[in-house]
Amino acid sequence: MLIRRYLLTALAALLLAAPAHAQERLPVVASFSILGDFVKNVGGDRVAVESLVGPNGNAHVYAPSPNDAKKAADAKLVFVNGLGFEGWLERLVKASGTKAPVVVATQGIKPLERASEHGHDHNHGRADPHAWQSVANAKVYVANIRDALIAADPADKEVYTANAAAYLAKLDALEREVREVIAKIPADRRRVITSHNAFGYFQDAYGVNFTAPQGVSTEAEASAKDVAAIISQIKKQKFPAVFLENVTDPRQMQQIAQETGAKVGGMLYSDALTESKGEAPTYIDLIRHNLRQLASALMS
């Protein structure tokens, strides 16, 4: 009897000690998996994140489902990349009737303007949306996410601040690692071909040159002329390697490799994470994986 009363008291104490909001995670939506990972790192156990475009998905050409509209309707915040990345999002937000503020995670990042490399310029004047490919920019995303979560849920301000600080320290270490590894690659071999122009910010930040038959979006297919231009460029400049991407069809790059004799250096993760058992289930894994692929293809 005594033991039972003791147990009940202990249980009551436990229930009282648990913070009132422990069970109510703030429901939020992120437009794509990489952004979802940033939000998870800052939100921790206070936030339930749904990423609309999932692992290996292509956010440039996504078609939202009715389930996505429901997720947006239930969300307290909608995180987006912006810079023209999610052309489908505005319609989804409107159709869902969500009252959630839309948080543009690239706010404050100076966008790169990327013209097409091959003259006819279907992307002229377009901002390059792939800002996350520079780790310094990822830190801006994290700061914006932290501030938006604090504004939406001020009671958990300390948690968000501490989570963001811990993650930002990891990103600092990651950026040092990127610079150290790239520095070991001979400067004249820091040249790569990929499917679409997703690595402009990586190029600007870390000095590896990327060329692609497709522009900063995958909405328009690369034309035969674009592919021919890349092939003659590879033959002239002897690119050490061409790379596949997880969000684009590999056949075109395989064809380019075949016609030029360039080796396929492996897979780069550009616009999406992999499934949890894959090679890049988090942003930090993604950057590390790409770095290893580049180093092993360009140093040998």
Ligand SMILES: [Zn+2]
């Ligand atoms: Zn892209």
